[in-house]
Amino acid sequence: MRIAFFIDKFPILSETFILNQITGLIDRGYEVDIYCDRGGNRAEMHPAVEEYQLLQRTYSTFIPRNIILRCLKGIILFLLNFLKAPQTVLNSLTIKSGNSPYGDLADFLKPLYLTVPLLNKKPYDIIHCHYGRNGLKAVLLKDLGVIEGKIVVAFHGNDISRYLKIHGDRIYDYLFERGDLFQPISQHWSKKLIALGCNPDKIVIHHMGIDCDKFMPPQDKNTDPEEILIVSIARLVEKKGLSYGIQAIAQLILQYPQLKLQYHLVGDGVLKQELTKQIEQLKMKDRVKLLGWKKQQEVRAIIDRADIVLAPSVTSQEGDCEGIPVSLMEAMAQAIPVVSTYHSGIPELVEDGVTGYLVPEKEVDSLQDKLDNLTNNFDLRQKMGRGGRAKVMQEFNIALLCDRLSQIYQELVS
Secondary structure (H helix, E strand, O other), X not given: OEEEEEEEEEXXXXXXXXXXXXXXXXXXXXXXXXXXXXXXXXXOOOHHHHHOOHHHHEEEOOOOOOHHHHHHHHHHHHHHHHHHOHHHHHHHOOOOOOOOOOHHHHOOOXXXXXXXXXXXXXXXXXXEEEOHHHHHHHHHHHHOOOOOOEEEEEEOOHHHOHHXXXXXXXXXXXXXXXXXXXXXXXXXXXXXXXXXXXXXXXEOOOOXXXXXXXXXXOOOOOOOOOEEXXXXXXXXXXXXXXXXXXXXXXXXXXXXOOOEEEEEEEEOOOOHHHHHHHHHHOOOOOOEEEEEOOOHHHHHHHHHHOOEEEEOOOOOOOOOOOOOOHHHHHHHHOOOOEEEEOOOOHHHXXXXXXOEEEXXXXXXXXXXXXXXXXXXXXXXXXXXXXXXXXXXXXXXXXXXXXXXXXXXXXXXXX
């Protein structure tokens, strides 16, 4: 079976959940190609990208924002590709923007750019789209006759939160009509899709997952009650709520000055400068460290040393929301207790008081209180850690999820 993945960017360090899904399907004998809007940083890639030779399966479509450049490059694309499929290329130029069912993908010359990488490719059985906008792209290309196959769309969070604030609640109406299957990653987002008008019969909740064999509980765990490492793995963006986490950690350190407590944040993003300034103002440079992005094996090593993983997620001012953070799955698979918030699909992973703690968004004192409970109770950390690993093994194990996805594909095409 041939599968085309439509994604935003590839390769990218922060979206291991998509990489795990792709490699899992290849392991099961599927032929997978990757189509993305832009290429990622090839100097910093997860080893699996090279191991599976995924760059050789990747086709990038860069559409210039500058209209003059887009026009000039578009002319070249037209001349180079017209003879490959004359009618298809001409059809791509007839799509009208303005009140288009495809959203901004119908804008000036964009359909031509999206069409070219798929010209004369062998037909795909499944077009698997991560994020709603890529689902719109698949529908546009199918209407143009560029692709065949069943359209499957995974919804994660931003695409049915902030994206709707920008484009309106009706942006997916045509996608819901033309798409074959919709896979929200949580019950929370399944309810949202139904509220938006999606046919419940087309919805199958499908979690993102991790390779549990790569995230094993550490053999030698730190038992020193005064040496505590708290870790966050996240992009440095507003919805991750990291400023609240830093404030809670600072208060905890002031409460227990005798503790050798460290807080390490793994990730990068637009708030790096702002968070650095906050850390300096709190006089916490020696205790709170921004480590930047790390490869998957480096992340494993960092979590391996952690006593607690913190994910203080919030809804951003622009309405941007999480899905279910993979970093929490990785921590729980390594039997590390987590502290997070009642946000989006997180309560479907973290059971308050059993596998970790949940608090309301933006409540710094509540974060501090739960971190305090775990910091000062080694046995509680161990108990919650065991419960967390069992949860991930049963419901967020990429091996089981890929088996299930394979079955879903087979049923869909038959």
